[in-house]
Amino acid sequence: MNILGIESSCDDTSVALLDYSDDGLTILAEKTASQIDVHKVYGGVVPEIAGRLHAEAITPVIEAVMSGHDKPDAIAVTSGPGLITGLLVGVEAAKTLSYLWDVPLIPTNHIAGHIHSVEVKSEKEKVKNSIVFPALALVVSGGHTEIIFMPEDGVYEKMGKTRDDAAGECFDKVGKLLGFDYPGGPKISLAAKDGNPAAIAFPRPMMDDPSLNFSFAGLKTAALYWLQNHTAKSSSYHLEPKTLQDFCASFEQAIIDVLIAKTLRAAETCTPKSILLVGGVSANKKLRETLQQRVAKQFPDAIFLTPEPKYCMDNGAMIAAAAYREAKQKHFTPWRAVVADPNWELGETHT
Numbered sequence: 001m002n003i004l005g006i007e008s009s010c011d012d013t014s015v016a017l018l019d020y021s022d023d024g025l026t027i028l029a030e031k032t033a034s035q036i037d038v039h040k041v042y043g044g045v046v047p048e049i050a051g052r053l054h055a056e057a058i059t060p061v062i063e064a065v066m067s068g069h070d071k072p073d074a075i076a077v078t079s080g081p082g083l084i085t086g087l088l089v090g091v092e093a094a095k096t097l098s099y100l101w102d103v104p105l106i107p108t109n110h111i112a113g114h115i116h117s118v119e120v121k122s123e124k125e126k127v128k129n130s131i132v133f134p135a136l137a138l139v140v141s142g143g144h145t146e147i148i149f150m151p152e153d154g155v156y157e158k159m160g161k162t163r164d165d166a167a168g169e170c171f172d173k174v175g176k177l178l179g180f181d182y183p184g185g186p187k188i189s190l191a192a193k194d195g196n197p198a199a200i201a202f203p204r205p206m207m208d209d210p211s212l213n214f215s216f217a218g219l220k221t222a223a224l225y226w227l228q229n230h231t232a233k234s235s236s237y238h239l240e241p242k243t244l245q246d247f248c249a250s251f252e253q254a255i256i257d258v259l260i261a262k263t264l265r266a267a268e269t270c271t272p273k274s275i276l277l278v279g280g281v282s283a284n285k286k287l288r289e290t291l292q293q294r295v296a297k298q299f300p301d302a303i304f305l306t307p308e309p310k311y312c313m314d315n316g317a318m319i320a321a322a323a324y325r326e327a328k329q330k331h332f333t334p335w336r337a338v339v340a341d342p343n344w345e346l347g348e349t350h351t
């Protein structure tokens with residue numbers, strides 16, 4: 001079965017065609033048009049610009065992916081959560097193709113897409129579905145920081161979430177203070193590589209709170225105060241190279257410590273057979289390595305899954321992968337009934 005996945009919820013117009021069967025999946029074609037170079041001028045994603053760029057990119061990207069291929073058996077489209085300006089473009093494109101090709105539609109949740117990104121591999125061979133249930137996922141991106149429990153495939157229960165900023169948002173905002181281009185997360189982790197993570201004692205917000213919720217706004221403020229107290233500001237805060245490395249390493253460590261403590265605490269309560277780390281921030285090497293080590297030590301019977309770095313970011317392939325279960329069960333939604341829902345909570349019914 002071939003599934004076309006369409007993703008446009010933030011700043012990537014990404015489309016992929018997957019061949020999916022009980023043996024696993026293969027990517028037949030994929031293409032992404034990134035908007036980062038435009039948004040970085042503004043220091044973050046500007047929704048109106050995002051919508052316009054998605055509208056320009058969506059048809060050429062779909063054409064490039066479908067070139068040389070027959071029409072798919074189903075179309076999966078990110079219908080939420082995300083920026084309404086971007087979601088509308090992907091959803092309208094998917095509805096139009098569904099009508100023209102007479103191909104069924106599957107509105108797909110963006111977070112479910114990130115969770116299924118662990119099944120997507122770039123090599124051209126069949127990859128077997130590797131999530132074993134019950135599963136636990138830490139979803140960390142620019143818009144989300146959530147712990148999701150999946151007792152079985154297709155069932156999602158939110159155990160914890162951020163009360164304010166997402167982890168990626170915190171990385172990006174502090175990156176901006178340091179004068180890094182958007183998104184600041186990858187630049188902070190690069191600078192952190194040779195720094196001392198114990199150099200600055202940043203707070204670990206809510207780490208000892210018994211809930212599985214997060215809060216990163218206070219950490220961002222602590223980083224700002226530290227910069228205000230230790231350096232003069234021009235357009236951004238300038239640190240000497242060694243201090244910059246130590247600052248980034250200490251800041252990164254504070255985020256990692258909180259994310260890992262809460263995920264392992266969640267795992268203690270639900271004994272998952274697989275533990276997943278997904279979303280844009282899961283590209284962070286130190287986070288990946290540390291969580292993997294901790295899972296191996298504390299939950300030796302659980303498998304640890306995280307996407308290839310390429311599929312940590314938003315992509316159409318993960319959306320097609322997340323829709324496979326619905327496609328197999330012929331659980332489709334008539335195109336007239338599919339709407340973009342910027343606040344679609346994973347696990348809740350989508351209208």
Ligand code: KG4
Pocket residue numbers: 010140141142143144167168169171172183184185186189279280281282283284285312313314
């Ligand atoms: O999932 P994604 O592509 O988009 C959203 O759905 O938000 O995630 C993008 C986020 C950005 O905040 C970016 O800074 C962060 O992922 N990110 C990282 C790293 N690579 C990407 N954060 C920390 N370390 C990284 N290596």
Ligand code: ZN
Pocket residue numbers: 110114141142279280313314
């Ligand atoms: Zn995302």
